[in-house]
Amino acid sequence: METTLVLVKPGGVSRRLNGEILRRIEARGLDIVGLKLLNPSREIVEEHYAEHRGKGFFDDVVNYLCSGSIVAVAVRGTNAVKAIRAMMGATNPLEATPGTVRGDFALTIDDNLTHSSSDPEAAERELALWFPEGLV
Numbered sequence: 344m345e346t347t348l349v350l351v352k353p354g355g356v357s358r359r360l361n362g363e364i365l366r367r368i369e370a371r372g373l374d375i376v377g378l379k380l381l382n383p384s385r386e387i388v389e390e391h392y393a394e395h396r397g398k399g400f401f402d403d404v405v406n407y408l409c410s411g412s413i414v415a416v417a418v419r420g421t422n423a424v425k426a427i428r429a430m431m432g433a434t435n436p437l438e439a440t441p442g443t444v445r446g447d448f449a450l451t452i453d454d455n456l457t458h459s460s461s462d463p464e465a466a467e468r469e470l471a472l473w474f475p476e477g478l479v
């Protein structure tokens with residue numbers, strides 16, 4: 344069993360895609376074990392994307408995450424990290440396969456709708472950051 348983090352970014356929330364994204368996660372057979380809507384602080388978003396600090400897109404991606412409400416989802420299941428990454432699709436929606444969230448609903452890399460943890464170590468770090476109170 345693995346637990347991973349999904350964030351529905353502000354673009355996904357404003358386009359009312361929360362239900363669609365949660366539906367796909369559950370339809371795949373994965374369990375939602377943490378769920379909240381929040382307006383994240385700049386501090387938590389900068390910590391979340393710390394690996395990208397110094398890159399050209401860092402300020403843009405931090406501003407995007409801070410531009411509205413997001414939904415944080417903890418997802419548990421067999422091979423959940425890899426399964427969720429595949430379901431969300433390639434970082435650049437133009438390269439994302441149809442049938443993925445980004446391939447079906449996004450067009451540009453600066454508004455690619457979701458985040459998902461890249462590996463189990465990242466998932467553990469990110470879950471502690473977004474769900475310090477723990478999971479069910």
Ligand code: ATP
Nearest residue numbers: 395400404433434452453454455457458459460461
């Ligand atoms: P995420 O971490 O959001 O799930 P990812 O793991 O597919 O996305 P990362 O390489 O971690 O991709 O990049 C984090 C985010 O930064 C991307 O989702 C995207 O919004 C933005 N980003 C990444 N690369 C670029 C780029 N070359 N130009 C603009 N924005 C970028």
Ligand code: MG
Nearest residue numbers: 458459460461
């Ligand atoms: Mg990433």
